[in-house]
Amino acid sequence: MIQIPNVPDGDNIPQLCHQTLVVPTAVLVPAPHGATAAPHGIAMTIGGVPPPRPHCCVSPQALCSVSPQDLAVPNAGWSVAMREQFQHLLRRTADGSWRRIPSYRRGLDYLPEVVQMVVGPVTGPGPRHFLRNLDAEGAGFEYAIFLHSSGHHAQCLCQLGPYLEGHHGFAHGGAIATLIDTTVGACALAVAKTSVMTAKLNISYLVPMPVGAVVVADSRMERHEGRKIFLSCRVHDTKGDTLYAEATALFIQVENTKPPPAARP
Numbered sequence: 349m350i351q352i353p354n355v356p357d358g359d360n361i362p363q364l365c366h367q368t369l370v371v372p373t374a375v376l377v378p379a380p381h382g383a384t385a386a387p388h389g390i391a392m393t394i395g396g397v398p399p400p401r402p403h404c405c406v407s408p409q410a411l412c413s414v415s416p417q418d419l420a421v422p423n424a425g426w427s428v429a430m431r432e433q434f435q436h437l438l439r440r441t442a443d444g445s446w447r448r449i450p451s452y453r454r455g456l457d458y459l460p461e462v463v464q465m466v467v468g469p470v471t472g473p474g475p476r477h478f479l480r481n482l483d484a485e486g487a488g489f490e491y492a493i494f495l496h497s498s499g500h501h502a503q504c505l506c507q508l509g510p511y512l513e514g515h516h517g518f519a520h521g522g523a524i525a526t527l528i529d530t531t532v533g534a535c536a537l538a539v540a541k542t543s544v545m546t547a548k549l550n551i552s553y554l555v556p557m558p559v560g561a562v563v564v565a566d567s568r569m570e571r572h573e574g575r576k577i578f579l580s581c582r583v584h585d586t587k588g589d590t591l592y593a594e595a596t597a598l599f600i601q602v603e604n605t606k607p608p609p610a611a612r613p
């Protein structure tokens with residue numbers, strides 16, 4: 349179950365407080381379909397020698413998070429193309445027509461008042477978000493979600509890192525499904541303003557997506573019938589030239605009666 353956080357203004361981007369994460373540079377191999385290597389020596393290897401594992405892929409520190417950090421902002425793992433597109437989308441927030449949605453490793457840590465409202469007393473740090481399950485910048489999902497003021501349109505700017513590889517050089521279909529589910533989920537949340545769950549997700553994979561590619565998942569609410577929210581999603585490159593996947597989804601608004609998650613030892 350997911351819940352709506354309190355969303356601050358899009359232009360309020362905090363300074364990055366980098367964690368002690370080291371991602372060793374690996375051999376950079378020319379990427380298919382013009383996929384780009386990330387700046388600053390971050391491993392974005394598409395083929396050949398896989399990058400060594402980061403020092404703290406799942407660190408004890410990360411499992412007992414210490415301070416809230418909004419991760420939907422540029423970091424050293426973002427490619428130039430990702431940064432440029434982020435700035436472009438951010439500029440649209442200036443007039444209030446769009447807003448950027450902050451993103452944290454653990455919703456329960458940073459939004460206790462919302463969780464309390466939705467699931468009851470908070471007894472632990474809560475689940476670590478699937479899309480934020482790697483500490484290494486650029487290794488997994490790098491993304492920022494933007495919501496239109498209508499609440500019926502969400503766009504997720506995303507760069508799928510080398511740990512999301514399926515076929516050699518290309519993003520795993522499950523990773524693409526996760527990106528789509530998250531984007532339509534954000535849109536459904538904005539529509540429902542209460543907890544929602546994915547009931548159906550139907551994806552057509554049209555073109556293989558190179559690892560490291562910067563894409564936009566564009567989701568719209570198509571119709572809202574009682575507790576059912578029907579949505580569509582298209583995943584394309586930043587210029588709109590390549591359509592990687594398209595999807596339809598059904599989300600169901602659910603009662604907020606789930607017990608709180610058990611505390612971690």
Ligand SMILES: CCCCCCCCCCCCCC(=O)SCCNC(=O)CCNC(=O)[C@H](O)C(C)(C)COP(=O)(O)OP(=O)(O)OC[C@H]1O[C@@H](n2cnc3c(N)ncnc32)[C@H](O)[C@@H]1OP(=O)(O)O
Pocket residue numbers: 349350351352353355449493495529530531532533534537538544545546547548574575576598600601602
């Ligand atoms: C702004 C904030 C931004 C935040 C950003 C972060 C975003 C992160 C987003 C992350 C997103 C990640 C999200 C995730 O990953 S959610 C995790 C994946 N999803 C699940 O695990 C869901 C499992 N299923 C269930 O829990 C229940 O089956 C649900 C809750 C879905 C419905 O059980 P419930 O008992 O409540 O409903 P009902 O049976 O009374 O049915 C009600 C109506 O719905 C219709 N129906 C039900 N199911 C289906 C179906 N499969 N196809 C077609 N229709 C279906 C049904 O016919 C009926 O229609 P009608 O007869 O009324 O016409």
